[in-house]
Amino acid sequence: MNLDSVDLSILGPAMLAGLLVLATHVPLGQQVLARGIIFLDLAVAQLAALGVIIAYSAGLTPGGWQVQVIAITAALLGALLLYLVEQFLPQVQEAVIGCVFVLAASGSILVLNANPHGNEALKDLLAGQILWVSYEQLLPVAMLFALILALWFGLRQHRHPLLFYVLFALTVTISVQLVGVYLVFASLIMPALAIRIAQSNQLWIAYGIGALAYLAGLIASAIFDLPSGAAVVWSLAIVSTFTAMAMSLRRRGATMTN
């Protein structure tokens, strides 16, 4: 037990990173669920990670813009491929998504084979190092995410399916490097899954679930000295499950009194 670590200056940047990730991932996650392509994000996130790994192996410095260009290109190409599959071969889209995921994941292992820090880089991109995030790092992310949200909600009326794939690839590429593949998946799917039975204010309830879960997960990781990223994934699952159960009990109660 360690109460000293429950400190805003320690957990603050991680919490802010979490809120930024949630801001974009919750609405995109609803879309992922609606389209029934749950593993799209794992595939695209893994492709972005592969891009980052290729960039590192080519000797580019972490955090540089060249790394971002390569990562975004990899994710965009993957998203474009999956969009085309959705258009022309919808019945096998889920299978193709699975194949892309496995290929990207094992591709990372192949690229990293000759790199002594490969295992560490791979682990960082999966489990993430949300705690090492700094405020300066979050400023460009916040601006980019604001732009993505403006496009997503601004074009609500005439949204082309391709827009979803492009915005999705951009968002996931950035967030994977901040919080890792596991948290990206959990932030997209878990709150969106929990609020499916809510009749109104779905988006805001999902935001609430996400924010509460990040806060609780980070505090739990501070008190019990646990790796923060993994703790938040479990916290998201717990908060989402309880919220969904509470909402379904309330609805059952309401129908019974009627």
Place this chain on the structure above:
Amino acid sequence: MTRFHAVLTGLLLGWWLPATAQAELNIFACEPEWGSLAQTLGGEHVNVFTATTAQQDPHHIQARPGLIAKMRRADLLICTGADLEVGWLPVLLRQAGNDRVQPGRPGHFMASEQLPLLDKTGSVDRSQGDIHPAGNPHIHTDPRNIAKVAQALAARLALIDAANASRYAERHRDFDQRWQAALNQWAQKAAPLRGISIVVDHNSWIYLEHWLGLQQLASLEPKPGIPATVGHLSSVLNQLQRLPARMIIRAAYQPDKSAQWLATRANIPVVTLPFTVGGTDQAKDLFSLYDDTINRLLGAL
């Protein structure tokens, strides 16, 4: 005050007292061997936190909030240095923002800077594997290096906590006396090991080899830090058929699959060494660490 309050207060006091009242110097040690040394030299004047365990690879660590909090309160940081912790120590120092332990300050103590390193390449070509350009950082596998680091550390403790300077000097004199006696015993006991040939899991044993006169024939890793591949293991096996080794040496924290693979085919034993304090049940402190290391090596002859 209700009984509940009394219990609560008692709990809180029990919680805070060890951290505040007893100890005067907060020490953040990166690896167990330095944590153990700091505790031995500092005694009741220090409060030591060790960031990694003997079951962990010190090259890598998962980010936990507690690490930042401990680093923030540290008066003295003791790590191996020579790039061993390069994957996590710089970010941890940045996030903690504690001036007392930043590079260049008296509170920043790197053990590898206290003695000349082996394997200095000066090359930063990472294609050659996990080579540390400043030299091989695993200095603590030779106990003679512990004596050198202990001397420098005692001086550093006295510099930071001048009020207790004489106590640190006294504790160091006592430690050094016992350590020199132990070094003589170890040298005698380990005499049969001189000249035997070994295969290692990772290039973390060159100081041990230097100390005991072991001959390293091969490493399970094709390049330092890169996991064993079947092709490389086969070529090592070939090499051993021409020129046999007596044993394979493996650190307790490393996975044992590749060592076992080679051991069954080359028909030589795998010796699992504690590597640092806590790596085996017997290696409880610095003294028993080398006792156990020598016992295990002799046991495999």
